[in-house]
Amino acid sequence: MFELPEAFRNKMIALMGSEEAGAFFETYNQDRAFGLRVNSLKLSPAKLLECAPFHLEPIPFCQEGFYYQNSDAPGQHPYHQAGLYYIQEPSAMFVAKALDPKPGECVLDLCAAPGGKSTQLAATMGNTGLLISNEPYPKRARALSENVERMGLKNTVVTNEMPERLAHYFPGYFDKILVDAPCSGEGMFRKDPEAMHYWSPEHVAECAALQAQILEQAYVMLRSEGILVYSTCTFSPEEDERMIDSFLEKHPDLELLPIEKKAGVSNGRPQWSESENPDLSKTARLWPHRLLGEGHFAAKIVKHGSASVRKQTAAPSVKENLLKDYRMFEQQALQRPLNGIFHFIGNQLFLLPDDCPDLGRLKIVRAGLHLGEQKKNRFEPNHSLALALPADAFQYQCPLVSSGEDWNRYLHGETLPLDNALKGWTVVTIDGFPLGWGKASGGILKNSYPKGLRRRGIK
């Protein structure tokens, strides 16, 4: 049994009444549900159901989401390394659905690490338009960038900035913004019991103060008639209904929009706010005693007022003569040339998302698709390129199957035997999905799987 903080227990009884609070506390005696979300950029849910060797049950509020049994460990399967799915807490899948970005839109995910919602947003956008996925903490921004890579995103720029600096660059710029705010994490006590140790009423108040600041910056960056989704994984009204209540009060040009609710998703509770504004019932709450998932809150807001806008210039592409080595690599390794805005950061070459603005002096962790590194007189492809294209985009393939053993050797960094005729950059596939690079020469494939991602120990 979980030892919930006493003050938290009492607060929830006072808010919910003892009967509902009893049902809520009972969930802490039950195991939590585990979820994965299919990466629709690489395969359909039906295709994963057909080929995955584990038992999957649909999550009713997310078409791409499935419950899995923890003992099946899908995180250990090579499909995970190939970016066919993202392991994500089931309730967390609801939030990106509420924002519902469209292909070609310009979207900001302001608090994005480790990237569950960003990778879902990018997939919903069909890898088109522009997603700026931001995280202020450098280590977390790197983890975010790795997930963006694994899921094969091409439309995403990962930034490592405080919201204030982004707001300086992008006033009135975004069609849609997600603020998945840092919060007191009450909804994750079962998933992350550590969160209980730093919980206190004072911590809730600190989180609420930070959230209000972040929301102000999001407001500045939203274009007129743009849509903002604010979400937390906590139950405290101070961070949920009351936060939205005071945000709306401060900005009369904002209007709450209804969020479609089904399969146990509940309305927000206006009676827990200062004003008791009935519109707050349009917000959504996910409760562990009402559905199979942890606690979440989401509010969807449109901004009717005008926004001051800064003129953006499109990012320029580098001159073609600087791409000589890249184009030679491309001829050897890819079926078709890539086009778009090519951009160097140092000697690293990126293909920027369409309509990408000049990124100026922003701290960039990843600028769209990372193609590779310009070395002295040659070009070396990046792991991201292997994961962002379908297998038939490559000239040479080393096809591995998940029922065999070689994929495990590959992920451990070993060389593999190969057809003698192949020479040069070759993509390694698992059941037809790219897994990484190798370099073929003299009947062996030298392993180019990134050292930092290699598996260690028992094969």
Ligand SMILES: C[S@@+](CC[C@H](N)C(=O)[O-])C[C@H]1O[C@@H](n2cnc3c(N)ncnc32)[C@H](O)[C@@H]1O
């Ligand atoms: C709830 S988590 C985001 C989870 C993420 N959206 C996902 O789906 O994987 C909140 C994130 O906000 C970041 N954060 C903390 N302070 C912040 C601030 N002042 N501005 C923006 N983000 C902040 C945290 O480091 C954390 O990564």
